[in-house]
Amino acid sequence: MPDGLALFLGILVVLMLVVLFGGLLLIGRRKSKSPEERARAAAGRASRSRQADLRKRRVALQRKADRQNP
Structure with a gap:
């Protein structure tokens, strides 16, 4: 696998994890009604x-x- 593709996929995975955990944190911190x-x-x-x-x-x-x- 070329180095450029591996780097791209690595960045993509890290970004997906950041979005996932950020969303979970936002859901957890919502003010209860x-x-x-x-x-x-x-x-x-x-x-x-x-x-x-x-x-x-x-x-x-x-x-x-x-x-x-x-």
């Missing part, structure tokens, strides 16, 4: 699922009405 923030996020998720349920129900009712009134 307060209970209020967690509750707000959960309420948002529930609201989105409720909106999706309402949308499904509305579409089903519209299809039913379309079938009854051709």
Whole structure:
């Protein structure tokens, strides 16, 4: 293997390790969310699922009405 290729691959491996460990450190140092923030996020998720349920129900009712009134 030529020396240039070995050097390039070595630098590539070192850079990949630096990025990997840097990312893991950033994930580990993230500020944990307060209970209020967690509750707000959960309420948002529930609201989105409720909106999706309402949308499904509305579409089903519209299809039913379309079938009854051709």
